Amino acid sequence: MKIQSCLYLIVAVIFSKPVFADEKEVIGAKTYKAVCAVCHASGVANAPKLGDKNAWKPLIEEGQVILTAHGYVGVRAMPPKGGKPDLSVEEFAEAVNYMVNNSGGQWSTPNKGMLEEIHEEITRRKNAK
Numbered sequence: 206m207k208i209q210s211c212l213y214l215i216v217a218v219i220f221s222k223p224v225f226a227d228e229k230e231v232i233g234a235k236t237y238k239a240v241c242a243v244c245h246a247s248g249v250a251n252a253p254k255l256g257d258k259n260a261w262k263p264l265i266e267e268g269q270v271i272l273t274a275h276g277y278v279g280v281r282a283m284p285p286k287g288g289k290p291d292l293s294v295e296e297f298a299e300a301v302n303y304m305v306n307n308s309g310g311q312w313s314t315p316n317k318g319m320l321e322e323i324h325e326e327i328t329r330r331k332n333a334k
Contacts, residue, residue: 229314233303236296240287245304250282258309265310270319272305273298274326278334294323 237245237255244252253260264272277297279285286292287300298320302312315323 229299230303232296233299233301236292236300237303240289240292241300241304243288244283252283253304253308255304256308261305261308261310265305265308265312269301269305269312269315270322270326273301273315274323274330276301277323277327278330294320294327298323 242255244250245255248254248257253264267275273294276283277286277294286297295315298315302314305312
């Protein structure tokens with residue numbers, strides 16, 4: 206009976222791992238819908254529309270750290286943090302991932318090291334303004 210219980214536990218852990226990974230994707234989708242879609246669904250102020258691979262291609266080529274950090278600080282006609290002052294860098298990064306991955310890119314959730322790079326670029330960008 207103990208072996209069976211251990212097997213159930215192992216199977217539960219193995220199959221729960223993707224659920225944790227999907228949690229970040231859910232955060233990205235929710236943030237997009239609550240904040241980003243206001244402009245990125247219709248293209249307000251030339252915001253690249255979700256799914257428009259041609260519009261997103263040059264942005265994706267900027268790289269994940271640069272695009273995320275510059276968007277977070279505010280870039281072109283986009284207000285800082287997409288206009289939501291209490292939006293965290295992590296939430297913003299997941300929303301950017303959601304938009305990129307639905308517009309021709311293949312980015313993943315930033316790990317701790319990448320988040321540090323994003324924070325550093327945010328600081329550089331703020332100091333340059």
